[in-house]
Amino acid sequence: MSELAPYAVTDARSRGRRVAEPSPRTRSEFQRDRDRIVHSTAFRRLEYKTQVFVNHEGDLFRTRLTHSIEVAQIARSIARALNLNDDLAEAIALAHDLGHTPFGHAGQDALNECMGEHGGFEHNLQSLRIVELLEQRYAAFDGLNLLFETREGILKHCSPARARTLGDLGERFLQGWQPSMEAQICNLADEIAYNNHDVDDGLRSGLISLEQLQDVELFRRHLGEVDRAFPQLADRRRIHETIRRVIDAQVTDLLNETRKRIIEAAPRSLTDVHATPPLVGFSDVMYRENNALKGFLREQLYRHYQVVRMTSKARRIISDLFAAFMTEPRLLPPQYLAMAASAGKARAAADYIAGMTDRYAIKEYRRLFAVGEV
Numbered sequence: 001m002s003e004l005a006p007y008a009v010t011d012a013r014s015r016g017r018r019v020a021e022p023s024p025r026t027r028s029e030f031q032r033d034r035d036r037i038v039h040s041t042a043f044r045r046l047e048y049k050t051q052v053f054v055n056h057e058g059d060l061f062r063t064r065l066t067h068s069i070e071v072a073q074i075a076r077s078i079a080r081a082l083n084l085n086d087d088l089a090e091a092i093a094l095a096h097d098l099g100h101t102p103f104g105h106a107g108q109d110a111l112n113e114c115m116g117e118h119g120g121f122e123h124n125l126q127s128l129r130i131v132e133l134l135e136q137r138y139a140a141f142d143g144l145n146l147l148f149e150t151r152e153g154i155l156k157h158c159s160p161a162r163a164r165t166l167g168d169l170g171e172r173f174l175q176g177w178q179p180s181m182e183a184q185i186c187n188l189a190d191e192i193a194y195n196n197h198d199v200d201d202g203l204r205s206g207l208i209s210l211e212q213l214q215d216v217e218l219f220r221r222h223l224g225e226v227d228r229a230f231p232q233l234a235d236r237r238r239i240h241e242t243i244r245r246v247i248d249a250q251v252t253d254l255l256n257e258t259r260k261r262i263i264e265a266a267p268r269s270l271t272d273v274h275a276t277p278p279l280v281g282f283s284d285v286m287y288r289e290n291n292a293l294k295g296f297l298r299e300q301l302y303r304h305y306q307v308v309r310m311t312s313k314a315r316r317i318i319s320d321l322f323a324a325f326m327t328e329p330r331l332l333p334p335q336y337l338a339m340a341a342s343a344g345k346a347r348a349a350a351d352y353i354a355g356m357t358d359r360y361a362i363k364e365y366r367r368l369f370a371v372g373e374v
């Protein structure tokens with residue numbers, strides 16, 4: 001492995017852990033963070049949480065787990081190509097969605113509405129809450145006691161009011177600093193992964209078609225390339241060959257643009273990275289093409305009536321569960337009832353609901369509301 005860039009995050013440059021621990025013997029500090037994330041309960045639950053499609057709709061669709069692994073793959077490749085810390089990029093990518101509610105964005109919106117008068121609910125902050133508090137497995141600390149830079153990467157955005165409550169982690173939102181380049185990479189790797197796999201899942205589900213995708217320049221161009229090279233290809237292979245070209249085009253564009261920005265800004269240290277506008281990014285052309293793809297997915301897939309029906313049911317499940325726990329906190333399992341004593345019943349109910357998988361939430365709903373279920 002070639003040497004890391006002078007502006008990469010390294011063990012030696014890390015701001016460290018909240019609770020001091022002896023250095024790992026066989027791994028780097030950031031490998032240890034990644035491994036702690038992989039062994040967490042919240043990580044395993046990602047298998048049964050979805051973004052667009054509800055888990056029981058079919059076994060072929062992405063779940064939050066496979067999404068996180070795809071993000072980690074893309075982030076690691078980019079980090080390595082830029083001589084940045086790919087262990088850190090991988091750790092952030094694997095943890096970035098830990099705080100997601102069941103039922104994807106619909107679940108998050110519903111829980112945020114429920115929490116309106118109790119400080120709101122934001123999956124990004126919830127991911128942080130999980131790694132700092134809710135995972136209770138280690139003897140010496142709550143959470144996973146991750147390194148500062150891993151936690152910084154998990155916290156993508158944050159209001160100034162909230163930032164003031166977060167101590168050292170909130171600083172950069174108040175000062176207008178950028179996170180590490182490894183964290184910046186994860187943000188864009190997340191976009192590259194979900195835009196492309198949502199196209200794939202959207203096509204597989206039949207909710208969008210290849211004909212519709214001809215309106216999206218990024219796809220039209222690469223689909224045309226595939227059709228010219230392989231005129232007789234069956235649709236499954238045609239779709240995959242197109243998507244892999246789009247991912248490659250986006251990663252290549254991002255690498256070229258980022259290298260250009262590095263040359264222009266000439267960062268010499270991590271401090272320079274914090275003080276410079278985002279160094280990781282798409283070119284203007286790719287930025288626009290990527291936005292067009294996002295717009296297409298929003299209109300044609302996320303707002304498809306079949307998806308809307310599913311998400312409206314999901315919202316109802318979440319808000320009914322929340323209302324039940326608020327009215328009768330003793331319905332909460334003991335560890336969440338204990339949390340209610342310190343964090344308030346609304347936050348405890350939100351922690352419990354956010355931790356549920358899609359199918360667990362459905363089961364819990366039946367247990368609480370259906371006559372004859374236990």
Ligand code: MG
Binds near residue numbers: 096194
């Ligand atoms: Mg994500």
